[in-house]
Amino acid sequence: MIVNFVQARANTLNRGRSARFLILISLVTVVAVYPSWGSYYGLTVVRDGLVLGILALSLDFLWGKAGLPSFGHAAFFGLGGYIYGIITLHLDPAFASIVGVLAAVVAGALVGLVLGLFLLRAGVRGALFLIVTVALTQISHQVATSWSSVTGGDSGMIGIQPLGVGLFSKNFVLTDVLGQYYFVLAVAVGLLGFVWWICRGRYGRILSAISNDEHRAQTLGINTTIQLTTALTVSTAIAALAGALYVSMAGFMVPDLIGLVLSIEVVMWVLVGSRGSLIGAFIGTFFVWRLSQEVSSFEPRLWPLIIGAFFIAMVFLFPGGLIELARKAGLPFKQIRKGRVPR
Amino acid sequence: METFVVGVLSALSLISILALVSVGMAIIFGMMNVINLAHGEFLTIGAYTAALMTALTGSFWLGLLLAPFIGAAAGLLLEVSIIRYLYKRPIDTIIATFGVSLVLQKALELIFGPSPIAVGDPIPGLIEILGTSYPLYRIFVILFALAVLGALVFGYRRTNLGLDLRSAIQNPDMAAALGVDVARTYRIAFATGAGLAALAGALIAPITATVPGMGLPYLIKSFFVVIVGGMGSILGVVTGSTFIGGLETAFSIEVGGAFPQAIVLVLAIIAVRIRPKGLTPA
Numbered sequence: 001m002i003v004n005f006v007q008a009r010a011n012t013l014n015r016g017r018s019a020r021f022l023i024l025i026s027l028v029t030v031v032a033v034y035p036s037w038g039s040y041y042g043l044t045v046v047r048d049g050l051v052l053g054i055l056a057l058s059l060d061f062l063w064g065k066a067g068l069p070s071f072g073h074a075a076f077f078g079l080g081g082y083i084y085g086i087i088t089l090h091l092d093p094a095f096a097s098i099v100g101v102l103a104a105v106v107a108g109a110l111v112g113l114v115l116g117l118f119l120l121r122a123g124v125r126g127a128l129f130l131i132v133t134v135a136l137t138q139i140s141h142q143v144a145t146s147w148s149s150v151t152g153g154d155s156g157m158i159g160i161q162p163l164g165v166g167l168f169s170k171n172f173v174l175t176d177v178l179g180q181y182y183f184v185l186a187v188a189v190g191l192l193g194f195v196w197w198i199c200r201g202r203y204g205r206i207l208s209a210i211s212n213d214e215h216r217a218q219t220l221g222i223n224t225t226i227q228l229t230t231a232l233t234v235s236t237a238i239a240a241l242a243g244a245l246y247v248s249m250a251g252f253m254v255p256d257l258i259g260l261v262l263s264i265e266v267v268m269w270v271l272v273g274s275r276g277s278l279i280g281a282f283i284g285t286f287f288v289w290r291l292s293q294e295v296s297s298f299e300p301r302l303w304p305l306i307i308g309a310f311f312i313a314m315v316f317l318f319p320g321g322l323i324e325l326a327r328k329a330g331l332p333f334k335q336i337r338k339g340r341v342p343r
Numbered sequence: 344m345e346t347f348v349v350g351v352l353s354a355l356s357l358i359s360i361l362a363l364v365s366v367g368m369a370i371i372f373g374m375m376n377v378i379n380l381a382h383g384e385f386l387t388i389g390a391y392t393a394a395l396m397t398a399l400t401g402s403f404w405l406g407l408l409l410a411p412f413i414g415a416a417a418g419l420l421l422e423v424s425i426i427r428y429l430y431k432r433p434i435d436t437i438i439a440t441f442g443v444s445l446v447l448q449k450a451l452e453l454i455f456g457p458s459p460i461a462v463g464d465p466i467p468g469l470i471e472i473l474g475t476s477y478p479l480y481r482i483f484v485i486l487f488a489l490a491v492l493g494a495l496v497f498g499y500r501r502t503n504l505g506l507d508l509r510s511a512i513q514n515p516d517m518a519a520a521l522g523v524d525v526a527r528t529y530r531i532a533f534a535t536g537a538g539l540a541a542l543a544g545a546l547i548a549p550i551t552a553t554v555p556g557m558g559l560p561y562l563i564k565s566f567f568v569v570i571v572g573g574m575g576s577i578l579g580v581v582t583g584s585t586f587i588g589g590l591e592t593a594f595s596i597e598v599g600g601a602f603p604q605a606i607v608l609v610l611a612i613i614a615v616r617i618r619p620k621g622l623t624p625a
Contacts, residue, residue, distance in 0.1 A: 135608040142605040308445030
């Protein structure tokens, strides 16, 4: 009897897993075949949405899995964008973009590492960490606008090179939107898989333990500072990569991309897509971002009003976000394991 | 000498304004643990009240008198309609209050337009202090803020409401068991915090541009004032504002441009790193 029960439970779990896998595959397939009917504009929208989704993914990993809330992810995104822009504007096009992307990722990781060593080791967590990240965004925005000899100030930088590589005296440059689209899709799926994979095993359990109760995790012998610093470093590196990708496709970099508004928007994307669900980061990004464009296209001035009302409504109507809503509606999503709310 | 005196006075007026905005933040964030991203909008509401009253009746002082009540009413409305359901859900509070902030900012912009509303100097003229002249109104701001802070400290330490608030913050369940109406105390505290921010907004209306987005810099600064000074204490607000306001004035005299604010925030982060509980913890 018990065996039967266990068997049945395992079956439903497996069915849930394969159904989830099916949903994921069909989502990716839809995005992958979209170019066959999508317009040029539609392709750029989905492409940019995917890049911003990578940014949301980096925050969802840090906040949803490790329990560290950040209102400053645009700072890391913008850092990546500026570094990519500055490097490609000054280097030989043959290898500039590769150096640019690598430098952006390394710089993002370094900033995360330094922050972790500096702040997390001192026990800065929760709301305190959140406010520090708000300040980081303000600081980076002010540096970006004031240091105009390097960053171009308020007007930013234009004419940034697209991704490309010079091999055998030939230049392979990613200028067509279709190529960029599939490149970004591949990176997004790869990173989603990577983050899912590192959260799946022992490391995910360690993060989950820390976000549930850090003191208890310490008692169990986990060096929580090191683990959280690692998570922060990975997260900021991914955010900086997203910034470099975005700038390489857009061809320009402006201080808006490092500002508080984008930082808070990322937070909203993560929350709308259900924090801690990883795939939800992309779904939330697409949903909110599309909504913003739809509303802006018929009445740009009303957009902040509507999104503001939407957030208030969301808190009361579907506080867990879209994935959670879908789970309650009967779709086979797992109960999301996420960090406890910061207090 | 002259730059020094002017510098000290500028620092003092910035510190006193910061302290007024942040004392509301200290109540709402530092004591009640509510992260209210719409706090800056209370300041904006206060500034608009002052500006509109000046435009309608010609009297800035009427606006200054009215602003804290309008702000407190707005705060009460926010608490009753949204915040009170979310005391146990801090993340949702952040989202909802961010939504409120967007709606209020945009509504103000749609009604009054994006351009700043001018408020004339209510006390024109200069005063001679130690051989330098300084705007009289800014001296008034410093003294007024000091008086309000003093009244608050008295209210917090010596009145029944202050006692209720302190007990409700220390241990809500125990306070409720002893007959304190915790929900009502929170409501009043939240409205008071909002009213103080609005008062600060009305005070700065003559010396800054009254625009819909004017609250944001003060929101961030007041968060830092509270965490640098120490959560949950009124003395912390004074040390925090002195730290932030003093350094910002010093750097803007020495460096200029937009960098000083960035430097101050970096120093504030370092201060948080060295003393996570604040410079003068409760």
